Amino acid sequence: MTAIxxxxxxxxxxxxxxxxxxxxxxxxxxxxxxxxLIFHPTCEPTGGxxxxxxxxALKKEITLHPLTLARLFAADRAEHxxxxxxxxxxxxxxxxxxxxxxALSSLVYQGIECGDELPQTLNAPFPAxxxxxxxxxxxxxxxxxxxxxxxxxxxxxxxxxxxxxEKYLSLIGEYQKSGCRVEIINASKTREEVAAGVWRALLKMxxxxxxxxxxxxxxxxxx
Ligand code: TYD
Numbered sequence: 001m002t003a004i005x006x007x008x009x010x011x012x013x014x015x016x017x018x019x020x021x022x023x024x025x026x027x028x029x030x031x032x033x034x035x036x037l038i039f040h041p042t043c044e045p046t047g048g049x050x051x052x053x054x055x056x057a058l059k060k061e062i063t064l065h066p067l068t069l070a071r072l073f074a075a076d077r078a079e080h081x082x083x084x085x086x087x088x089x090x091x092x093x094x095x096x097x098x099x100x101x102x103a104l105s106s107l108v109y110q111g112i113e114c115g116d117e118l119p120q121t122l123n124a125p126f127p128a129x130x131x132x133x134x135x136x137x138x139x140x141x142x143x144x145x146x147x148x149x150x151x152x153x154x155x156x157x158x159x160x161x162x163x164x165x166e167k168y169l170s171l172i173g174e175y176q177k178s179g180c181r182v183e184i185i186n187a188s189k190t191r192e193e194v195a196a197g198v199w200r201a202l203l204k205m206x207x208x209x210x211x212x213x214x215x216x217x218x219x220x221x222x223x
Contacts, residue, residue, distance in 0.1 A: 003127040004179050007091040007207050010102040011198075013135030014164045015156045016142030017187045018194060019100045022135070025195045026098060026202075037207070040090045042080070043100035050076040058153040066113035073106045074122035081126065096207055102129060104175060108167045109155060128180040133201055134172060135187035135194075139165050142187075 011019040030039035045051035057064045103123040110119040139161035176182045183201045
């Protein structure tokens with residue numbers, strides 16, 4: 001990764017680590033925001049055509065070779081970033097974009113499936129986010145949370161999730177070298193405690209400092 005996308009935040013973590021829940025909570029928090037900050041929650045796989053194909057594979061409706069999936073995740077990411085209404089466009093307009101997963105997911109999940117080389121090559125050209133929050137949780141606890149889901153997806157089993165956590169922890173240091181700020185969130189805490197940790201990390205971003213300063217309101221009051 002070479003450049004940094006300002007105002008772009010990424011949530012990363014194993015399945016069941018609570019990234020989607022926290023993004024929904026953040027969206028609720030910003031709904032009451034009176035500072036004029038424009039918040040765009042988003043996710044990967046996206047809701048676009050490539051993302052839909054990936055979702056079918058994750059649900060095991062179709063079978064795709066891991067090497068194919070690695071390329072699809074990267075293609076979906078390119079649309080997410082550069083397509084109309086994409087991350088680059090929204091951040092460029094001064095909005096705050098928070099994505100549930102981004103390139104590190106590919107380095108971890110597809111790295112486990114296909115070896116490091118292909119996901120590294122496919123994802124090296126993508127710019128890094130300004131902030132990455134890694135939701136760290138014991139895989140056993142996370143898999144316990146997944147048990148309530150009606151269908152378990154492709155990677156949602158304990159043995160794989162143990163490798164996922166190890167790989168995240170081994171790659172995070174490298175990712176930081178790209179200039180992206182990385183914070184580890186203890187995702188085994190309560191929803192409210194995790195949300196508070198996420199908020200504290202976001203408040204250090206210049207976009208939130210600027211917004212709160214400009215309106216005469218402290219960022220804490222945005223809540
Ligand atoms: P997830 O955010 O967990 O979706 P949901 O909330 O619907 O369960 O992501 C779906 C799965 O896709 C998850 O197991 C991680 C995997 N994934 C990859 O393997 N590579 C990637 O590049 C991305 C973005 C996700």
